[in-house]
Amino acid sequence: KAxxxxxxxxxxxxxxxxVTLSCSPISGHRSVxxxxxxxxxxxxxxxxxxxxxxxxKGNFPxxxxxxxxxNSRSEMNVSTLELGDSAxxxxxxxxxxxxxxPNEQFFGPGTRLTVL
Amino acid sequence: AQTVTxxxxxxxxxxxxxxxxxxxxxxxxSDYYLFWYKQPPSRQMILVIRQxxxxxxxxxxNRFSVNFQKAAKSFSLKISDSQLGDAAMYFCASGxxxxxxxxxxxxxxxx
Numbered sequence: 001k002a003x004x005x006x007x008x009x010x011x012x013x014x015x016x017x018x019v020t021l022s023c024s025p026i027s028g029h030r031s032v033x034x035x036x037x038x039x040x041x042x043x044x045x046x047x048x049x050x051x052x053x054x055x056x057k058g059n060f061p062x063x064x065x066x067x068x069x070x071n072s073r074s075e076m077n078v079s080t081l082e083l084g085d086s087a088x089x090x091x092x093x094x095x096x097x098x099x100x101x102p103n104e105q106f107f108g109p110g111t112r113l114t115v116l
Numbered sequence: 117a118q119t120v121t122x123x124x125x126x127x128x129x130x131x132x133x134x135x136x137x138x139x140x141x142x143x144x145x146s147d148y149y150l151f152w153y154k155q156p157p158s159r160q161m162i163l164v165i166r167q168x169x170x171x172x173x174x175x176x177x178n179r180f181s182v183n184f185q186k187a188a189k190s191f192s193l194k195i196s197d198s199q200l201g202d203a204a205m206y207f208c209a210s211g212x213x214x215x216x217x218x219x220x221x222x223x224x225x226x227x
Binding site for chain 2: 031033035042043044045048050055056058088090092094103104105106107109110
């Protein structure tokens with residue numbers, strides 16, 4: 001079974017631009033979560049989508065948005081980029097059945113975004 | 117607010133020796149899970165071990181085991197017979213659908 005894939009792997013943008021990152025979960029997984037990883041703040045939860053609905057949201061400004069498609073693929077968009085948005089963006093998918101499910105998240109390789 | 121604390125920024129262990137990485141957490145959830153993830157230089161996050169909070173028995177995966185103390189909200193990772201390939205950043209995480217990660221512990225394995 002193929003793992004979680006993220007495209008592109010590397011991106012360079014300038015301040016003020018917007019960017020869209022893509023994540024394809026493991027086949028059959030319906031939950032997709034996004035995380036931002038920076039040296040200063042560590043790994044921070046952005047949001048989680050399940051069956052095309054945002055189910056959980058972290059404490060990020062509205063410039064960060066996402067969506068999930070009917071095939072469970074997810075996109076994350078960042079508008080009006082700032083220097084501080086430079087980070088590794090990780091996507092993770094899981095297939096929770098119920099509350100007793102360990103809900104292991106499988107991570108993709110990440111997209112490295114550099115904002116100049 | 118949920119928090120996860122890893123108080124050891126860096127640890128070193130001699131090859132074939134045992135090392136324990138510490139993690140404490142705080143959560144208001146009644147059902148939650150705890151995880152240890154490994155992130156090597158490739159940056160790929162790899163699950164090392166997981167623990168369901170409702171289970172009293174400590175999880176074990178080959179050379180990796182945890183000491184889960186629910187009342188103390190402590191979740192330490194023990195690595196036995198350390199290998200050079202174990203060198204990586206180790207992150208403790210807590211949650212269900214939303215993971216809260218600790219700041220990580222960099223593990224160095226000395227030959």
